[in-house]
Amino acid sequence: MKQLFKTALNRIPRKYLIRSSLAVRPLLAIYLKGDKYTDPIDGKSFREFLPYGYENIRENALSPSTLSLERHRLLWLYLKNETDFFTANKKVLHFAPEQAFFERFKAMENLDYTTTDIESPIADVKADICNLPFPNDSFDLIICNHVLEHIEDDRRAMNELYRVMKLGGMGILQVPYEVERETTYEDPSITTKKDRKEAFGQYDHVRVYGKDFFERLENTGFKVVQADYTKKLTDEQIERYCLNKGEIIPVVYK
Numbered sequence: 001m002k003q004l005f006k007t008a009l010n011r012i013p014r015k016y017l018i019r020s021s022l023a024v025r026p027l028l029a030i031y032l033k034g035d036k037y038t039d040p041i042d043g044k045s046f047r048e049f050l051p052y053g054y055e056n057i058r059e060n061a062l063s064p065s066t067l068s069l070e071r072h073r074l075l076w077l078y079l080k081n082e083t084d085f086f087t088a089n090k091k092v093l094h095f096a097p098e099q100a101f102f103e104r105f106k107a108m109e110n111l112d113y114t115t116t117d118i119e120s121p122i123a124d125v126k127a128d129i130c131n132l133p134f135p136n137d138s139f140d141l142i143i144c145n146h147v148l149e150h151i152e153d154d155r156r157a158m159n160e161l162y163r164v165m166k167l168g169g170m171g172i173l174q175v176p177y178e179v180e181r182e183t184t185y186e187d188p189s190i191t192t193k194k195d196r197k198e199a200f201g202q203y204d205h206v207r208v209y210g211k212d213f214f215e216r217l218e219n220t221g222f223k224v225v226q227a228d229y230t231k232k233l234t235d236e237q238i239e240r241y242c243l244n245k246g247e248i249i250p251v252v253y254k
Contacts, residue, residue, distance in 0.1 A: 032047055032049075035047070036048065036240075038241060040241050044065045046063075048060055049062055049063055049064065049242050050062040050063075058070075067099045070242060070247065071145065071146070071247065072098055073242065073243060074230070074247055074249065076100075078249055082229065086108070086110070087110060090110065092114065093138070093139040093142045093164065094143045094144075095144040096145070097120065129161075130151065141170050142172070145172065145174040148175050148209075149175050149206065150204055150206065154207070162221050168254065169253070170252070170253055173217065173250045185199075185207060185210070186207035186208075217250065217252055222254060223253040224250065224251070224252050225253070226250065227251050230244075
């Protein structure tokens with residue numbers, strides 16, 4: 001089953017994976033039930049998590065119950081334990097809503113919750129992140145995870161995020177980046193899926209971010225905090241929740 005899942009992740013387009021996973025998820029949860037690893041989002045435990053990745057497959061990455069990845073579980077813990085996200089009234093904009101969060105956030109009575117994406121079948125508003133159909137200063141919190149690496153004009157997208165965020169608002173803007181890389185690598189002449197896969201690690205990425213990602217956010221006007229929440233967790237918790245020790249959550253404020 002694991003090999004079949006690895007094959008599907010590499011060959012099935014994302015929008016079809018989203019649809020099909022709704023039916024497959026309950027079966028996976030039953031098949032992998034155990035007590036070694038726990039998904040903090042729903043509290044369910046399993047003997048192992050599923051592998052995930054495009055070229056570099058990571059073992060024990062994908063939760064069988066919520067379909068969360070390491071970054072989702074880390075973000076959930078951060079929001080729960082370090083913010084008032086689950087208690088305060090907030091107007092939230094969520095880009096490319098992840099299944100691990102979508103239904104849960106939608107059901108929260110304290111949130112005025114809007115989802116947006118250019119192609120996701122579960123998004124409320126189909127929109128281009130570089131030209132958002134929302135007024136200035138609209139949202140208390142913006143969640144935009146693993147989106148900007150797909151956007152050719154990411155600075156314009158950052159400006160739009162800043163524009164629609166309320167003064168005093170907060171954003172979570174996770175991206176994949178290489179901690180040893182000082183400067184972001186991008187080349188607009190690289191346009192084919194094959195060449196982008198070779199250059200940027202994934203066929204639909206247009207850059208590999210370096211540590212200057214945070215400078216780009218600051219240049220947009222955001223105050224940036226590089227939050228390493230794993231420092232507040234024990235090694236046992238990091239292993240049980242299947243997290244990446246030292247992973248940074250980019251938190252921005254307007």
